[in-house]
Amino acid sequence: MSDDRSLYRLSADLGRRLLARGWFVSTAESCTGGWVAKALTDVAGSSQWFSTGWVSYGNEAKRQLLGVSKVLLARHGAVSEPVVRAMARGALRRSGAQLAVAISGIAGPGGAVPGKPVGTVWFAWARREVHSIEVWALRRRFSGSRRAVREASVRLALQRLLTL
Numbered sequence: 001m002s003d004d005r006s007l008y009r010l011s012a013d014l015g016r017r018l019l020a021r022g023w024f025v026s027t028a029e030s031c032t033g034g035w036v037a038k039a040l041t042d043v044a045g046s047s048q049w050f051s052t053g054w055v056s057y058g059n060e061a062k063r064q065l066l067g068v069s070k071v072l073l074a075r076h077g078a079v080s081e082p083v084v085r086a087m088a089r090g091a092l093r094r095s096g097a098q099l100a101v102a103i104s105g106i107a108g109p110g111g112a113v114p115g116k117p118v119g120t121v122w123f124a125w126a127r128r129e130v131h132s133i134e135v136w137a138l139r140r141r142f143s144g145s146r147r148a149v150r151e152a153s154v155r156l157a158l159q160r161l162l163t164l
Contacts, residue, residue: 007039007151010158015040017162018049018099025161026095027053028066028087030078031105031121035154051097056087066090066102079104079116081124081137088126088135099164100126101157107149119143121153127164136160 018025027037037053040046054065059078062068067090068083076082087102105121112118124137138160142152 004042007154007158008042010155010162011039011046012043014158014162015043015046015049019045021098023099024049024051024095024097025099025101026051026091026097027157028091028100028102029053029055030057030062030087030103031107032103032150032153032157033057035150036101036103036157039154039158051095054091062087066094077113077116079106079120079122081122081139084122084124085126085135085137088124089133092126092128092133098128099161101161102126103153103157105149105153107146107153109146117141119149121149123153123157123160125157125160125164 029036034055040050056062056065059073066087068086072082072086084102084104088100091100102124106112106116106118108118119142121140124135126133126135142149
């Protein structure tokens with residue numbers, strides 16, 4: 001069962017920290033379908049620190065909206081470290097935000113491929129520095145229903161944004 005209050009608390013805490021720094025955050029989501037952006041914009045006043053979000057569910061959307069190369073997608077697949085890193089960089093470049101999170105995964109119940117079982121989710125968090133963009137990536141495998149995988153992904157995305 002969802003605990004929307006805890007997602008709200010994470011989002012509100014993140015918003016306070018971003019506002020204190022004068023920073024903005026953007027999202028690039030695939031398997032979560034905009035849930036991170038929804039959690040962030042559930043907080044009143046989020047327009048002061050939330051820039052924009054993209055739901056790039058298909059490969060073509062990842063290419064067109066976030067600038068992920070066709071070569072990366074073909075070589076590694078959408079659920080991969082290189083692709084989420086490119087999604088996070090693209091979100092920063094296109095939004096002007098200081099922080100971004102990107103998520104791509106297999107929430108299930110189908111969609112598993114060899115080496116990428118249901119519940120596999122790749123994350124990337126990017127932070128704009130003075131002359132560069134730093135990106136961190138992480139792979140997790142969550143269990144449970146489609147909803148459970150997606151909710152766990154949203155929670156982890158928010159928690160790690162707080163550490164940046």
